[in-house]
Amino acid sequence: MSFLDSFWQQRLELLLSTGRAAGADLVEVFLERGDRLGVMAEQERVTSVSPAFVSGAGVRVFRGKDHGYRDGFVSTNDLSEAGLLQALDQALGMLGLERNGAAAAADFQGLPELKDYGTSKQSWLDQSPGVSVIAERLLEGTARLEQHAQHLQARRGSYSRDWQEVMVAASDGTFARDLRLHQTLGLSVLAADGEHRASVARRFGSTDHPDDLLVWDADSTARDIAASTGTMLYADYVDAGTYPVVLANKFGGVIFHEACGHLLETTQLERGTSPFAGRIGEPIAHEAVTAIDEGLSNRHFGSIAMDDEGLEPQRTTLIENGVLKAFLSDRAGEWRTGQPRTGSGRRQSYAFSAASRMRNTFIAAGPHSPAELIGSIDNGLYCKVMGGGSVGPTGQFNFSVEEGYLIENGELGKPVKGATLIGDAETVMPRISMCANDLDLAAGFCGSVSGSVYVTVGQPHVKVDSITVGGR
């Protein structure tokens, strides 16, 4: 059942008109209702079922060029008219403005007809699996783990559902609504044999398809985890040093996400922390690298019908054959940096103002086979499964390798653990010299200024000629 319906138009118009009459150059209101569910199974039991309901609004007020492109943002759980007006008053006050009684802005003509991207999605929440079905699938997963893996000390399955109804209205005529559904399902184990320990996890992410949980292959996931666990339980720590590395496809794409992607967000340009500012048209990566960020692909975790500022997403070529082509921009980014909006204004919830963020980000496929990449290295590291990472204010990045193998004389050798790759974007991007032909993507989460958002990272197998590998 819709909560954010036409009832809201009049109340939103009041807020936008009032804000404009007070002197704001632009007023934006983001409304959200959320229905979330978390379920966890351990061993043979469901140990936690946690539903949560949220509703709130974020009111953002801008002043333009003549006032230094400033903005004030206030979020609230009080969606009454009085509560929203209080939030507006506070946001206006941040910019030195105050409400001008009941005056309406002369140049605000009201909101246009609602662009409703959610019409065909009304039944998604009802179609999502119930707790019984979720529990059954999770317990199937933990049972498969028991069946396939050895030396298990703990087995876990976890599910989360994030259903979101959002409405965005702005005094520039933006008026849009959408429904979103994200589900994740993961299995994890901790294995121990004497002093040897290994923890391995896999997570499956789905967007917009309520019944995806039913097609998840528990047995295949459990077998994959069991294989990794068996390998990594007795793996040695990697020797520290500087090596050529091959990063596997799918989640290997975290290298581009951390090393370069964040530095192509206008948020970073605004702060003056991107080494790529002012370099559109210049080579910033090896000519083997073409990188894309888009929000359009069916089923991918970072896909959106509209961004959190009401703009439809695009396919944005960031780097083409090594040459920088574009940045990812939101409304404030466009105002402050001149980079055109790309449908990338994203936020975790009403509690955050939108910022330029990645969606589905990947390095495009190249001409080589993965074996050619590995075969080109005498002494290096193959990073089969990547962990998380981060990037600092001067562009230094890091990410961990969950499952690695030595490369010796062009072939995969013994497994190694404990590797952390570090470097900086300007140095590493020109060293991605070979891309394979097996592009694939993986679901993930990205935390930054506007909270945690759903993203996809991806790449084919890629070769980095030289990178520092932290180890022991």
Next chain:
Amino acid sequence: MLNSDLLHDQLSALAQNHGLSRWDMGASCSTDLSVQVDRGKAHQLKGAQRSAVTVRVWNSDGRVGITSCSDLSADGLAQALSGAAEASAFGDLQDPPDLSPRSTESLEPLKREPQATRPIQEMVQTLISAEQRLLDCHPSIGTVPYNGLSQRRGERVYLNSLGARRHEERSSASLYLYARAEEAGRKPRSAGAVRLGHGTDELDVQGCIDEAAELTISHLDYAPIDTGTYTCVFSPEAFLDLMGAFSNLFNARSVLDGLSLSKRESLGESVAVPFFSLWDDARHPANLGASAFDGEGTPTARLPLIEGGVLRQFLHSEGTARQFGVASTGHAGMGAKVSVSPDWFEIGATPGAGCGDASLNRFQADGVVWIDSLSALHAGVKASQGAFSLPFDGWLVKGGERRSIEAATVAGDIRQVLKSLLAFEGEAQVTPDGLCPHVWVEGLAITGEA
């Protein structure tokens, strides 16, 4: 304002209508203001009014259900209770939580009064001034890309059907300044500092500026470090970060779940050098997040976890305490499966056991790595394995002179670290995460960037 009596009466009535006699709830509300500036101008100004409520109920089978909601009105409470009642059908019968018998114990209130908040324009001016003073500290400091001044005022309650009515208010403020500096022909460098207080007036603004400037300038002259094994000295912040990342050592929930490095029988075992002791103290006066009760209403207290290098206690919720046959320690969250987490660590010397090698002095050291801050703990710590491999900012000290390390990682095993402590140096310092002196550790693997 949260009205405990009204909320109690409302939830009591709702529970009665659902035929539920056992329930509890946690609720909170807060107001926040924060500002960021950019080269002398306000950049982003934020405010928030937040509310949240979590309701747990026990059905007639003894199964527990829980639901959270952001609406504190009567409608929101009804939705939360109804959701919890539905969820209870799926509650775990093997290991269900119960109401904490300590939730109705008398409570010693924390001695602190919430402080007044400052107007946002005053906050902007304070931060603009701080930014400018930091920029003026050195010609290479070009921007302060990450900065913020924020203040919060909030309150929380815990109520249950045993009659518990806990309520507390708190206020806090924080300032962070993270500068970026660059010299011709060299890589940009950055460093920063944080200050916390119960209110904006308590913040040591000049101290924050001085520390951010000193650290940033100290990293301008950098060099790569050779990969190898080094003696390291951790700053209080860095060592507390490391201990916090491995807090499953003390976590009874993790022990029961098989995810901890400790086992039930680990209590009484030697896990660190004899001069090392560690307490958890939610009520410490320097702990800005201090709370008099946990998510189950249990009173908090100062608790010795490691004394004389020996593991003495675990952190408990009601449920884990029941399984261990001890009393809850006041470290519970609120959930269908109750989480357990530490509050605020105090690390120091065991009384009568000295501080290790008293001759060690980081300002006169040679060939020692001084680790100032650790990064990416979310990715580089394998808590259930004991292993870590983390990027860090710091210096190589040679002949008493320190020089910034260009980029490097430190790797090791926490169990080995605790057995390889050489000394505590200097007085313990208050940080946001706890109290700790500088800590010397022997034999850690350092990887330098070539």
